[in-house]
Amino acid sequence: MSQSHDRLRLGINIDHVATVRNARGGYFPDPLRAAKLAERAGADGITAHLREDRRHIRDADIEALVEELTVPLNFEMAATAEMHAIALRHKPHAVCLVPEKREERTTEGGLEVAGDLARLTDFIAPLAEAGSRVSLFVAADPVQIEASVKTGAAVIELHTGAYCDAHNEGRFDDRDLELARICNAAELAHGLGLEVHAGHGLAFDSVGPIAAIPEVRELNIGHFLIGEAIFLGLDGAIGHMRRLMDAAR
Numbered sequence: 001m002s003q004s005h006d007r008l009r010l011g012i013n014i015d016h017v018a019t020v021r022n023a024r025g026g027y028f029p030d031p032l033r034a035a036k037l038a039e040r041a042g043a044d045g046i047t048a049h050l051r052e053d054r055r056h057i058r059d060a061d062i063e064a065l066v067e068e069l070t071v072p073l074n075f076e077m078a079a080t081a082e083m084h085a086i087a088l089r090h091k092p093h094a095v096c097l098v099p100e101k102r103e104e105r106t107t108e109g110g111l112e113v114a115g116d117l118a119r120l121t122d123f124i125a126p127l128a129e130a131g132s133r134v135s136l137f138v139a140a141d142p143v144q145i146e147a148s149v150k151t152g153a154a155v156i157e158l159h160t161g162a163y164c165d166a167h168n169e170g171r172f173d174d175r176d177l178e179l180a181r182i183c184n185a186a187e188l189a190h191g192l193g194l195e196v197h198a199g200h201g202l203a204f205d206s207v208g209p210i211a212a213i214p215e216v217r218e219l220n221i222g223h224f225l226i227g228e229a230i231f232l233g234l235d236g237a238i239g240h241m242r243r244l245m246d247a248a249r
């Protein structure tokens with residue numbers, strides 16, 4: 001991701017371009033084309049999640065992105081031996097470890113770091129040594145954040161799904177509680193020396209309070225923007241999100 005220190009970075013997740021492509025089992029829309037357009041629209045990075053079941057992003061997509069991108073690639077993956085080998089082969093700018101369950105529709109929670117500390121520490125070391133910036137996708141839970149520091153990961157990405165769901169469902173007291181949890185988690189993580197990112201479910205009408213959190217350095221946003229691209233075009237959707245993020249700082 002570009003390294004300007006006060007600008008909140010925007011990573012564009014292109015998973016769901018691949019969802020549309022795979023719906024017919026063909027070749028378009030091409031995730032790489034979307035990634036290149038996102039670069040031109042001002043994305044500071046591209047995020048892609050190679051799931052174990054390859055329901056959207058596929059191995060060839062990752063290879064093309066590694067080859068062709070001019071902005072950093074944030075490679076999301078489960079902490080498995082298969083993905084470890086793929087990450088070491090490609091050496092992406094960043095690797096984000098996320099929990100996965102085949103039966104889930106989308107990422108349902110944060111990575112269980114505290115209960116898997118020794119394994120994750122051993123898993124992370126070779127990735128960091130290979131030059132990838134390792135991030136852990138965690139809930140806004142102090143136990144998981146304090147454990148994340150011990151693994152050697154440089155970054156945590158706070159799961160904003162519960163905040164977004166509460167907002168979308170009109171449960172505004174719950175939303176405000178989730179937002180407070182995220183703010184406290186960002187402050188704790190920053191104080192512990194971790195770089196703080198956030199993402200999952202963010203949309204035009206929910207991004208503002210998250211973008212306003214001073215410790216947050218990067219947002220990763222995908223599903224909503226890919227949907228909005230149907231109406232605004234991908235550049236239009238990214239441009240509007242960028243303006244909302246800048247207005248919040």
Ligand SMILES: CC(=O)[C@@H](O)[C@H](O)COP(=O)(O)O
Pocket residue numbers: 013015016049051076098105106107137199200
């Ligand atoms: C970790 C996260 O919140 C997303 O980046 C992840 O990619 C969600 O999985 P799907 O893209 O399969 O919904």
Ligand SMILES: NCC(=O)COP(=O)(O)O
Pocket residue numbers: 013047157198199200201202220221222223224
């Ligand atoms: N890690 C969050 C991400 O990359 C995008 O999540 P979403 O906006 O697709 O829900």
